[in-house]
Amino acid sequence: xxxxxxxxxxxxxxxxxxxxQETGKKVYGYFCCMTPEExxxxxxxxxxxxxxxxxxxxxxxxxxQSNACAFARSCLDAGLRGHYDYLDGxxxxxxxxxxxxxxxxxxxxxxxxxxxxLIAGVDIKPYVHYINYPEKITGREVLPxxxxxxKGFKQELERSLxxxxxxxxxxxxxxxxxxxxxxxxxxxxxxxSDPPALSGYDAWQIVYAGLLMPKDEHAALxxxxxxDLRSDGQTAPEGVRIYLSGSAMDLVNAGIYxxxxxxxxxxxxxxxxxxxxxxxxxxxxDLPPLEAIARRSLGTACPRSTVTTAIPENRWAHIVNTxxxxxxxxxxxxxxxxxxxxxxxxxxxxxxxxxxxxxxxLFLEGxxxxxxxxxxxxxxxxxxxxxxx
Amino acid sequence: MSEQQKVATKGSRKTLEAARNTWxxxxxxxxxxxxxxxxxxxxxxxxxxxxxxxxxxxxxxPYYPEQFASLCAVRRKTKDxxxxxxxxxxxxxxxGYSTDLCGYERVCTxxxxxxxxxxxxxxxxxxxxxxxxxxxxxxxxxxxxxxxAQRLQVPLFTLDRPESVFExxxxxxxxxxxxxxxxxxxxxxxxxxxxxGNKFDQDRLNECLDWAYKxxxxxxxxxxxxxxxxxxxxxxxxxxxxxxxxxxxxxxxxYEFYKTxxxxxxxxxxxxxxxxxxxRFRLLWYGIPTWFNMSIFNYFEPVGGVFAYxxxxxxxxxxxxxxADPLTEMAIRTLSxxxxxxxxxxxxxxxxxxxxxxxxxxxxxxxxxAYYLPVLELARALKEELxxxxxxxxxxxxxxxxxxxAQVRTRMDAFSEMILKKTGAExxxxxx
Numbered sequence: 001x002x003x004x005x006x007x008x009x010x011x012x013x014x015x016x017x018x019x020x021q022e023t024g025k026k027v028y029g030y031f032c033c034m035t036p037e038e039x040x041x042x043x044x045x046x047x048x049x050x051x052x053x054x055x056x057x058x059x060x061x062x063x064x065q066s067n068a069c070a071f072a073r074s075c076l077d078a079g080l081r082g083h084y085d086y087l088d089g090x091x092x093x094x095x096x097x098x099x100x101x102x103x104x105x106x107x108x109x110x111x112x113x114x115x116x117x118l119i120a121g122v123d124i125k126p127y128v129h130y131i132n133y134p135e136k137i138t139g140r141e142v143l144p145x146x147x148x149x150x151k152g153f154k155q156e157l158e159r160s161l162x163x164x165x166x167x168x169x170x171x172x173x174x175x176x177x178x179x180x181x182x183x184x185x186x187x188x189x190x191x192x193s194d195p196p197a198l199s200g201y202d203a204w205q206i207v208y209a210g211l212l213m214p215k216d217e218h219a220a221l222x223x224x225x226x227x228d229l230r231s232d233g234q235t236a237p238e239g240v241r242i243y244l245s246g247s248a249m250d251l252v253n254a255g256i257y258x259x260x261x262x263x264x265x266x267x268x269x270x271x272x273x274x275x276x277x278x279x280x281x282x283x284x285x286d287l288p289p290l291e292a293i294a295r296r297s298l299g300t301a302c303p304r305s306t307v308t309t310a311i312p313e314n315r316w317a318h319i320v321n322t323x324x325x326x327x328x329x330x331x332x333x334x335x336x337x338x339x340x341x342x343x344x345x346x347x348x349x350x351x352x353x354x355x356x357x358x359x360x361x362l363f364l365e366g367x368x369x370x371x372x373x374x375x376x377x378x379x380x381x382x383x384x385x386x387x388x389x
Numbered sequence: 390m391s392e393q394q395k396v397a398t399k400g401s402r403k404t405l406e407a408a409r410n411t412w413x414x415x416x417x418x419x420x421x422x423x424x425x426x427x428x429x430x431x432x433x434x435x436x437x438x439x440x441x442x443x444x445x446x447x448x449x450x451p452y453y454p455e456q457f458a459s460l461c462a463v464r465r466k467t468k469d470x471x472x473x474x475x476x477x478x479x480x481x482x483x484x485g486y487s488t489d490l491c492g493y494e495r496v497c498t499x500x501x502x503x504x505x506x507x508x509x510x511x512x513x514x515x516x517x518x519x520x521x522x523x524x525x526x527x528x529x530x531x532x533x534x535x536x537x538a539q540r541l542q543v544p545l546f547t548l549d550r551p552e553s554v555f556e557x558x559x560x561x562x563x564x565x566x567x568x569x570x571x572x573x574x575x576x577x578x579x580x581x582x583x584x585x586g587n588k589f590d591q592d593r594l595n596e597c598l599d600w601a602y603k604x605x606x607x608x609x610x611x612x613x614x615x616x617x618x619x620x621x622x623x624x625x626x627x628x629x630x631x632x633x634x635x636x637x638x639x640x641x642x643x644y645e646f647y648k649t650x651x652x653x654x655x656x657x658x659x660x661x662x663x664x665x666x667x668x669r670f671r672l673l674w675y676g677i678p679t680w681f682n683m684s685i686f687n688y689f690e691p692v693g694g695v696f697a698y699x700x701x702x703x704x705x706x707x708x709x710x711x712x713a714d715p716l717t718e719m720a721i722r723t724l725s726x727x728x729x730x731x732x733x734x735x736x737x738x739x740x741x742x743x744x745x746x747x748x749x750x751x752x753x754x755x756x757x758x759a760y761y762l763p764v765l766e767l768a769r770a771l772k773e774e775l776x777x778x779x780x781x782x783x784x785x786x787x788x789x790x791x792x793x794x795a796q797v798r799t800r801m802d803a804f805s806e807m808i809l810k811k812t813g814a815e816x817x818x819x820x821x
Contacts, residue, residue, distance in 0.1 A: 062769075063765055065753060065762070068761065094552050097759065100552060100729070103554060103729060105730070108731070132552060135549050136549035139549070141572035141576075144565075145565055145568070149565070306531055310544035310545065311538050311543075338489060340490060341532050343486070344486070344529060344533055345532055345535075345536065346487075347485035365489075
């Protein structure tokens with residue numbers, strides 16, 4: 001079963017293509033963890049997270065300037081190179097300036113499998129579905145507004161697919177997604193021990209694979225894997241316990257886990273969208289299903305969002321939740337250049353880590369290359385040595 | 390271009406009296422803000438894209454950190470010291486803010502970190518009672534204002550504005566988007582009352598909106614006049630005169646300012662007088678200006694080139710007044726403007742046609758995602774759809790350390806030569 005996770009992580013496109021061929025079902029790509037994946041799943045679609053390649057760009061340089069987010073540029077390049085030619089649609093939430101621009105870039109540039117179905121100038125079967133996600137995630141009118149957005153998305157999807165998506169199917173999807181969250185949460189709980197039951201990289205790989213494979217399959221595999229792990233009593237190597245905070249964590253950026261582990265550290269918890277933010281908040285099953293999805297989506301505590309308290313601290317609340325009882329000894333911020341929301345919040349969060357949690361912080365500004373990561377190795381080693389004393 | 394016309398980080402040569410008088414307007418406005426604060430009345434620090442009529446109707450005096458940063462980009466503490474923008478940006482960088490972040494953000498954050506808010510050009514912005522920002526245009530404004538609120542321990546309100554994804558420049562927002570944005574105004578008014586004790590008065594808001602509409606009409610009239618050949622008012626004049634419309638919308642003084650400006654531009658058009666005597670080609674400036682070096686807008690003048698239009702800060706037509714429900718009216722007004730890449734690129738293409746532009750100078754502001762994201766696509770669309778070539782200028786908006794004068798001159802010289810060669814036979818309106 002470990003091999004299945006690793007296969008999805010390492011050969012994501014082939015694995016998904018194979019799945020599509022075997023099942024004959026549709027696959028949609030999406031950006032960012034606030035996407036209402038559950039609605040796609042209810043429509044019998046496999047939602048897969050779009051990520052980059054880390055390879056030199058072939059096409060995207062002609063469309064997006066080089067100082068823009070290297071991750072997003074790589075995603076677009078992969079689309080333009082046909083890596084995502086198996087997708088039947090793409091979902092773009094308004095989750096940051098650059099992802100918002102993907103609505104335009106993917107709609108106008110990336111080859112799509114079918115021609116637009118124009119009626120009175122409107123594409124009734126759009127390839128790219130845009131979700132006007134609010135930036136403010138609390139406040140009296142946020143939920144009613146976002147519910148309307150989700151209803152619109154669902155209707156657009158139904159029209160595209162020429163089928164309805166009944167509530168009962170969405171409820172079933174919610175229960176599958178919740179079961180997966182339960183298992184991932186269980187995996188994180190097993191990392192509270194010292195040494196943790198599994199390494200930071202292995203845990204990341206499992207979360208990442210879950211963004212590429214059907215959730216029911218992922219939850220079942222993970223349950224068996226964790227059962228075996230518990231009965232075997234295996235653990236990851238000991239190491240300085242690290243909290244990792246950063247930008248989109250795909251196969252390229254995940255090299256930071258290896259560097260931390262090589263340097264004598266072990267990531268035990270995180271503030272990542274391919275990490276705690278993807279599963280920490282469960283969907284309430286006693287609510288109307290769209291409302292449950294809306295509440296989950298609004299609860300992702302993305303660095304780009306804000307709340308209505310007089311002096312907003314929503315991000316800090318998430319960090320407190322995901323550091324408590326993990327015995328964190330050091331925090332590493334691995335932030336990509338151009339990730340403005342993260343770059344802006346960093347000095348404030350760094351001070352809070354030091355002052356309120358007494359945890360030292362290392363800041364690394366990445367460029368989404370393995371070479372760039374290697375250059376950080378020395379700083380990571382020095383940081384971990386400093387903690388070890 | 391001859392050696393005598395060296396690019397330097399200095400102010401622009403303005404062709405309009407009203408443009409030369411704007412500085413007086415700004416100084417008075419800053420002074421009024423300090424008087425307001427000294428009289429115990431509330432001050433707000435706001436991002437630039439909030440509907441300003443709200444502030445005037447609630448008795449708040451607004452300062453705009455983005456504008457303040459641009460002010461710092463042109464002022465020095467002493468004759469020999471570095472620009473104030475650079476001094477403040479350094480404080481922010483020393484505190485851990487990346488140099489990749491927006492210059493406006495770094496300058497204002499550094500200004501706050503410095504601690505003494507009066508230690509700045511024009512005595513700085515009066516200390517705020519509240520901060521207000523919006524979610525539109527870029528993520529930075531939201532996070533930057535959040536950060537300043539935390540540092541200053543001053544309450545923050547964010548107006549969450551759904552993005553407007555249209556095929557064209559303007560469009561029809563969806564009912565739930567209008568409802569949501571309207572609710573943001575209502576919540577702001579409650580927040581404002583809670584912080585200041587001032588109550589909302591709809592008649593007062595309608596009064597401010599009446600001034601704002603009249604001002605907007607004047608500004609649209611000026612834009613129409615600017616389409617004339619030769620160009621009566623260029624980008625240097627336009628950027629110099631945007632302050633009253635951009636930051637004092639809803640006041641009588643802004644209206645009076647543009648009445649004078651409109652009259653001056655109209656007189657120039659009637660007299661057939663352009664920005665320069667021999668206009669040979671018309672350019673577009675895309676982006677926020679390089680505030681620390683506004684002389685760039687006069688760079689092409691010796692060879693007959695003028696900047697005829699710039700999309701930043703210019704008005705669009707508003708929907709008709711709705712005095713019974715001004716909040717809905719404001720919501721529709723804002724949400725009707727497309728904010729997606731597609732809308733923004735369409736808008737510039739249309740404007741290039743209207744203003745007879747033959748070349749584009751695209752200020753690729755390396756720290757401003759709102760402007761650098763569309764820039765390559767815009768250049769491609771200009772070339773493919775209109776046959777209009779472009780040149781890029783790379784720098785920050787206010788931090789002159791990122792500006793390479795030699796590189797800019799080389800690019801602009803080559804560009805002007807190319808435009809002259811290309812348009813030599815084509816420019817029908819050539820007067821030189």
